[in-house]
Amino acid sequence: MPPTLPHAEAFALAGPAPGASPLVFDSPHSWRAWPAGGTPTTATPSQLDTSWDAWVDEIWAEALAGAAPLLSARFHRAYIDANRARDDIDPAMLAQPWPEPLAPAATSRRGMGLIRRDVLPGVPMYTQPLAAADVRARLQRWYDPYHACLAGLVAAAQRAFGLCVHIDCHSMKSVGNAMNEDCGAARPDLVVSDLDGAAADPRLRRWVVDALRAAGYSVGINTPYRGGELVRRHGCPVAARHSLQIEIRRSLYMDEARVVRHAGYSQLVRDLGRFARQLAAALDGELGVLLPRCLPPSNPRRENP
Structure with missing residues (x-):
């Protein structure tokens, strides 16, 4: 069994007060420990580490240096995945019928739904079905x-x-495995996703991709990741809400086999810090002028002093 967190809170929030920046960052998969309670998993800590977005919350916290809010989950993504829809549940995992309609997606069929079925390809997380009350408690x-x-x-x-x-901040294996759509394929340094244009203005996505490529990184777009539930919920360009998922190839900053950081970690932090500062400046300048805004009549946009 992995270590447990008997009194964990659901999240940590770093950075300035809400509304201090037009930028909001979140890291839903960067917590390593397993919450206490519920049906125990038979997965080992080393197995769980293969799905952990190793140090992604720390990478972005260091890069942002308090300039924008950063929300980080404090529960393991295999326990319950904040980047999956609430109804993305494999009914075969449940000991009782679920009281509402379920809509298991392709992620569930590959063992990676709201509640993870397999920790590795063909290696189950549990030896018994989960009580519906257990899953409900995880949600709440x-x-x-x-x-x-x-x-x-x-x-x-x-x-x-x-x-x-x-x-929405993530990391990815350098090569996809049998639970991924791109099994066996080598991945670029970074992947920027916006649900194929549905979650962000194309000018914003183009700016982000160009800035990351200018920093020397190879950047994929919507492949092998299109974006998950967090991008879907918060990306609505016509309402002036834009959401992008950024995946970082883990070998850029860590030894994936030994699960330790290497010298590339510091360089990545510096590059992402420069990127975040450039993005904030662009939103306050020419890029921000291009993007439509939705302002309530009684609350005009604050101007920088």
Whole structure:
């Protein structure tokens, strides 16, 4: 069994007060420990580490240096995944019928739905079905508070600036495995996703991709990741809410086999810090002029002093 967190909160929030920046960052998969309670998993800590977005919250916290809000989950993504829809549940995992309709997606069929079925290809997480009450408790204690906090951050940014740019932060294996759509394929340094254009203005995505390529990184777009539930919920360009998912190839900053950081970590932090500062400046300048804003009549956009 992995270590447990008997009194964990659902999330940690770093950075300035909500609404201090049009940028909002979140990291839903960067917590390593397993919450206490519920059906125990038979997965080992080393097996769970293969799905952990290793140090992604720390990478972005160091890069941002307090300039924008950063929300980080404090529950393991295999326990309940904040980047999956609430109804993305494999009914075969449940000991009782679920009281509402379920809509298991392709992620569930590959063992990576809201509640993870397999820790590795063909290696189950549990030896028995989960009680529906257990899954309901995970939603209420962990999943829902995380989503509520992120929704509040996005709304506060939009109220203050007329728009919000949400960056959903992840890491990815250097080569996809049998639970991924790109099994056996080598991946680029970074992948920027926006649900094939549905979650962000194309000018914003183009700016982000160009800036990351200018920093020397190879950047894929919507392949092998299109974006998950967090991008879907918070990306609505016509309402001036833009959401992008950024995946970082783990070998850029860590030894994946030994699960330790290497010298590339510091360089990545510096590059992402420069990127975040450039993005904030662009939103306050020419890029921000191009993106439509939705301002309530009684709350005009704040001007920088």
